[in-house]
Amino acid sequence: QQQVKQSPQSLIVQKGGISIINCAYENTAFDYFPWYQQFPGKGPALLIAIRPDVSEKKEGRFTISFNKSAKQFSLHIMDSQPGDSATYFCAASKGGTSYGKLTFGQGTILTVHP
Amino acid sequence: NAGVTQTPKFRVLKTGQSMTLLCAQDMNHEYMYWYRQDPGMGLRLIHYSVGEGTTAKGEVPDGYNVSRLKKQNFLLGLESAAPSQTSVYFCASSYPRHRWNTEAFFGQGTRLTVV
Numbered sequence: 001q002q003q004v005k006q007s008p009q010s011l012i013v014q015k016g017g018i019s020i021i022n023c024a025y026e027n028t029a030f031d032y033f034p035w036y037q038q039f040p041g042k043g044p045a046l047l048i049a050i051r052p053d054v055s056e057k058k059e060g061r062f063t064i065s066f067n068k069s070a071k072q073f074s075l076h077i078m079d080s081q082p083g084d085s086a087t088y089f090c091a092a093s094k095g096g097t098s099y100g101k102l103t104f105g106q107g108t109i110l111t112v113h114p
Numbered sequence: 115n116a117g118v119t120q121t122p123k124f125r126v127l128k129t130g131q132s133m134t135l136l137c138a139q140d141m142n143h144e145y146m147y148w149y150r151q152d153p154g155m156g157l158r159l160i161h162y163s164v165g166e167g168t169t170a171k172g173e174v175p176d177g178y179n180v181s182r183l184k185k186q187n188f189l190l191g192l193e194s195a196a197p198s199q200t201s202v203y204f205c206a207s208s209y210p211r212h213r214w215n216t217e218a219f220f221g222q223g224t225r226l227t228v229v
Contacts (some may be wrong), residue, residue, distance in 0.1 A: 009154070032216060043118070043204050043220030044157070089156055093216065100145040100208035100216050101172070104156035 003027050006090050006105025013112050019077040021108045023090035026071065030092035034102070035064065035075050038087045047088070048075070080112045116140050120205050120221035127195040127228045135190040135224050137205030145208045146188040147172070147218065148180060150201040157204060163188055195228045202226070 006023045013019045025033075034049035050057045050064040050073065057064045063076040077084055087109050091102040118139045127133055137146065144165050149157040149172075159172030163182040177199060179191045188207075192199060202225050206218040 004156075006156070034217075041222070043206075043222050045220065046217045049217075100147065100206075100218055101159060101162060102147075102157070102218060103173075104149075104158070106154055106156045 003103050004090060004092050004105045006108060008108060009106065010109040011111070013080045013110065015080065015082060015112055015114050017080050017112075019075075019080045019084070019110055019112070021075045021088055021090070021110070022072065023074065023105050024070075024072045025092050025103075027092070027094070027103075028071070029094045030103070032093045033064070033066065033073050034091050034093075035062075036089045036091060036104075038089065038107075040086075044089060077110075080110075082112045082114050085110055085112050118205055118207055118219050118221035120203075120224050122224060123222065124225050125227070127192075127226065129195060129197060129228060131195050132191065132193050133195065133226075134192075135203055135205075135226075137188045137190070137207075137221060139186055139188075139205075139207040139219070141207060141209065141219065142185070143207035143209040143219070144185075146182065147206045147208075148178070148188065148190045149204045149206065150174065151204060151223070152201050160190065160203075195226075197228045200226060200228045 035047045036044035037047040038044040061078045066073045090105040121136045147162040148160040151157045161180040166185040181189045205221045208218045
């Protein structure tokens with residue numbers, strides 16, 4: 001049972017374009033929603049995260065949009081660059097001592113063509 | 115700071131063999147985790163620990179055991195390896211200072227093949 005569903009599985013974007021990755025969750029107890037970036041041969045690394053009491057968070061070219069009523073959140077990468085080519089995972093966790101226990105989406109392989 | 119270090123980085127096992135994966139972190143983190151990554155499945159939590167001497171089951175614990183004898187180390191054991199355990203294993207650690215700062219730091223992974 002996949003509690004966090006991510007789409008698309010793969011995404012190809014031209015340099016300078018906008019990359020959009022979507023996630024949907026089922027468990028309303030989730031209250032922390034990070035995005036992780038993973039380069040080949042490396043472990044995932046935190047990219048950006050949002051809490052459910054805000055609808056949007058922006059850090060540089062990366063923006064999370066969050067829709068609590070729809071139980072959906074998305075990652076937007078503006079002005080996508082070849083260096084952004086990586087696998088992106090959305091994740092979610094519950095409160096209390098569960099904060100570090102992440103439930104991940106299936107991942108999206110992003111390729112940015114020069 | 116080395117962060118989270120996993121050993122070994124690669125391993126090939128025969129079905130039925132046993133092995134231990136070692137994870138070490140030098141960030142004084144309380145929480146440590148073992149995940150496995152499979153294509154199209156994302157990362158799934160195997161076991162985790164919220165402190166020295168404590169362990170708990172995650173989403174996919176069957177076939178694995180763990181130990182946290184020291185705060186900085188978290189061991190993942192496979193007693194009798196099966197081909198279904200072929201995967202990339204990631205260790206992670208975190209120190210939740212407060213509700214919105216729970217970044218998990220990951221190691222570089224161990225690629226395990228069971229033949």
